[in-house]
Amino acid sequence: MSLWNQCVASWLGERCTIHSVPRRTGILPSMLSAALLFIGAMAGAAAQSAVVDVQHAWARATPPGAKTAAIYMTLVNHGPVDDRLLSVTTPIAGEAEVHITVSENGISRMRPAGPLTVAPGSPIELKPGGYHIMLMDLKAPLAEGQSVSVSLTFEKAGKIDTTAVVEKAGSMGPNEMPGMKM
Numbered sequence: 334m335s336l337w338n339q340c341v342a343s344w345l346g347e348r349c350t351i352h353s354v355p356r357r358t359g360i361l362p363s364m365l366s367a368a369l370l371f372i373g374a375m376a377g378a379a380a381q382s383a384v385v386d387v388q389h390a391w392a393r394a395t396p397p398g399a400k401t402a403a404i405y406m407t408l409v410n411h412g413p414v415d416d417r418l419l420s421v422t423t424p425i426a427g428e429a430e431v432h433i434t435v436s437e438n439g440i441s442r443m444r445p446a447g448p449l450t451v452a453p454g455s456p457i458e459l460k461p462g463g464y465h466i467m468l469m470d471l472k473a474p475l476a477e478g479q480s481v482s483v484s485l486t487f488e489k490a491g492k493i494d495t496t497a498v499v500e501k502a503g504s505m506g507p508n509e510m511p512g513m514k515m
């Protein structure tokens with residue numbers, strides 16, 4: 334049994350033999366703090382992975398030669414505090430950023446809207462006519478039925494990978510949510 338195991342056993346009510354090995358007593362504090370740091374890191378990672386939920390990612394098919402496209406999804410924050418979407422990457426485009434489409438004097442235009450804040454209890458739906466992840470420098474047109482890998486990096490939740498399904502051109506929502514077309 335290792336020194337460490339002996340002392341773990343002592344926490345469970347068995348005798349710890351560490352004090353009978355004086356030249357090693359200095360090891361305990363460092364082992365203990367290393368173990369606590371490790372446990373703390375694991376707990377942090379576990380808590381982070383469930384904080385922000387990325388749901389129903391989808392995109393529209395694009396015409397041949399298109400250099401831009403948009404990805405839509407719903408972001409849900411299950412944590413106790415605001416989180417922010419800092420960056421988005423996808424292998425199919427040179428650049429990806431959060432945009433919002435706004436209507437100004439009857440003209441629809443879009444502008445960068447990141448970092449996007451996702452508050453607890455207020456899911457954000459990225460959808461046509463509102464927030465979207467703008468893909469620029471598209472490497473190939475998006476075809477209906479294709480799956481697109483997307484990585485989202487949040488300030489607190491860290492990196493979250495998802496897959497966007499490509500729906501037909503002009504589609505207003507992902508097929509898996511037929512009741513939620515707008």
Ligand SMILES: [Cu+2]
Nearest residue numbers: 432443465467
């Ligand atoms: Cu845009």
